[in-house]
Amino acid sequence: MQLSNEEEDYNLSLSKFESMLKTNKVLFFDSEEFEEIILHYIDMGKAALAKKALKLALDQHPKSTGLKLVQVEMLVYDDKLEIAEKLLNELYAIEPTNEEIYIQKANICSKRDQHEKAVEQLIIALQFTDDYADVYNLIGMEYLFMDNLELAKESFIKCLEEDFDDQSALYNVVYCFEFLDQNQEAITYLTKYIDKNPYSEIAWHQLGRLHYGVKEYQNAIRAFDYATLIDDEFLGAFMEKAKAYERLKKYAEAIESYERTIELDDATSYALLRIGKCHEKLGNKALALKYFNKTVHEDPLLDKGWIAITDFYVRQKNYQKALFYVNKALAIDNQNRLYWKRFASINKQLNFFEEAEFGYRKAVEFGDYQLDTWLFWVDILQFLGEFESAIQTLLQASEYFPEENEIEYRLAGLYFMIQDNTKAKFHLSNAMRLNFDNYIIIEDLFPVVWTKKMVQNYITKHKKL
Template sequence: MKEQDYHADREELKELLRQYENLRAGKVHAFLEEEAFERIIDHFDEIDDFPKALEVAETGLEYFPFSSQLLIKNADLLIVTRKYQEALELLDRALLFDSSDINIPILKTDAYLALDQQEKAVEILEEALHRFEGEDRQELLFELADVYDDYEEFDKVFDCLKLILEEDLTNEEALYKICFWTDFTGRNEESIRLHQHIIDEHPYCELAWFNLGAAYQGLKLYEKAVDAYQYAIAIDEKFDYAYRNMGDAYIRLRQYKEAIEVLEKVVELTRPEEVIYEAIGHCFHRLHNYAQARFHYRKASHMNPDDSKLYYKISLTYIDEGQWEQAVKQLENAMRIHRNVPEYNLAMGECKMNLDHYKEAIQYFSLVVKQRPRNVNGWEALIKCLYQKELFEEACTQCLAALQATEGKPVFLFYYTAALSGAGKWKEAMLQLERAMERAPKLLKKFVELNPAVLQNNQVVDIIARHKKSKKN
């Protein structure tokens, strides 16, 4: 039946095209109705023959000069062919004949935006909002939201979507869009109030529950977010984005077993994604299940072999197990892709140091210090490495450089004390320990970690005791 209708429509269109060509050629022809011109215009529009479509529209207006539909179609084609002022003139004429056609303000908006007259486009839409109701008004609000988006007035985009939902509580397009714009504008409290109202009226609207969860998540209220997502999946058990966001919320709550469970549900429901496998790997890593962490990190890396971060994460699981050589192999993979990432060099330096390859370790730590001179971690690693290798003079030099680069971080006074004592400069070391204890006594453990035997030295014990006593007083 459908095939017969299709062939009938095709034959009818062929006949209309023949009659139109006869009309243009001045031959004997049947009278073409207004609707016939509209159909011929649509035909040429569909096949992207805009000059021909425009010709038909102009011809149609010669016969039906008061047709708002032909004026609108003509204006639409003029906009496509960048004749914006001509289009606006035709739309003004169309408005005189039919002020109830929503295409008029929408096309006017397109023309003014093309002329870079955003204020005028907004004015047209806002004026039209007073004349339309229901679905037409909502369509105009979506148009207005797009205008504000183009001109980066993002709070007003949120306002438009909120208005739509206040009029149509379960408008699916608005519910999808407002979730993004809530996160983008940070208007989470408003979103919570809006979606709680929607849920009061429509308790089985899974998108409203999802958006409520996302707004709670934006405020770092992760337990409330989880509750909202659970309602969403109770309504729609295949709502993969709810599982995905719930997984993130559980990770923030450090509930890694629960996170793994819901993230595995995401894998079950959708096409595998690198980011999901990486998140599952992260959870297993936090649970100290290093084999499973590696398994999932590797799955992610197979999907994106150019992501150096994944090889780095695999290396960290080996580092946590003390498997230094395996960690080095993974870091080499990471550094083949991105050579100068400070975290990679820092991890490689740690591996080399634990493998007693001190010269290489010092080189890696030195690179980190060069890349991030104000970062404490790189300096700490370098100084500890020099101290362990008993390069005390060089450690002293690097402590002074670290103090200067980090604007006098007191931790380096303790390291300087250790390096001076290692170099046999005991008197100066005790002076530095006094300074360090005055500045940050809680960091004493950093000094003791380097050489626990110092607690057997009477001078060191006296300085520590004196500062503890003065603190009590």
């Protein structure tokens, strides 16, 4: 590739400077050359070389405002704010119309968390700058620090009006729209932006994301298509497009997009997992399992991969294998209530009731307060003959579901089992008040209780009421 004259001069200056360091010969550079060399080392994270270059530069050009401003930037970077501020005041006395002085003053204010003062300095910089886009971008960042998303958004929009190609400002303006929950407004803005700048793959990608966020999946796919037409190696756009196809249940197209991400980069466990799930939806069971296994091979610590295999075997009713794989997931994340619930239901299918009871207990312990979880847990406690524990569990569940007939019927049955007829009748009365027809729960779960004449009479009496 042919280098421009500027690039050649820059590379030559850098090479000449590094040669000077090796030979200890002092060579002359103009001040702008030094500025570029110093900024290069700052960008590379080579602070020691940047400082060495700055010292040599100031020796050769002691009155250069540009170099002193670079010195200020380095002082600010090193948190030597008072020294930087003093030097800036000296430069201000010499060049009060130099916008970089106000930008660096703003930088110091920002470092001190004085973001409003930083904005004031940047507004002054606007009077003297030719690079409005850069200053508006900096103002936007200060407003972000102040959590003033509306003014930040306005500043980033002004930045983009000055420089359509500023990608960081584009990302930031979309971020502000999203944070303010203005997705439709963001779509309108990006549509207008694209009208003026139709070859911005970033804009198309962000537009696709926004359409996806408001569940306009077909529009999202259209936007991602444009992004990938402009840049056929845009991995993120292919990934997002695949997710949109999944939402539309177009699993073959989703697989195609996920596979494109694997062609562009090393296979990710996420893409492999999604391909597996798409194949399962298409009924390609062997391929689904193949990709689930690839997922855990790629990332053995991805618990979602092991759970995908677990769920696959549950659907096949192969509970022994499902149990093996759910244990793999729990070994990685043993505080996941959904995994414990799976563990419990699988053990229940295998008639391992003590293990199932433990699983439901752990699921609730880690925050699963779904009604069915409580009821499954209680029914197993009852099956194991642990009536008192079952009662305590139901009373705990009733705090979350105070008017639930299924809880009340079970409490009635359990109290009858332990011969506490007063409490049993109280809860049976509650249950029938909430849903009389569900008294069949007593017949199904407590056949011994159901046969009692006292219970039959109580239900019949309530029915007449």
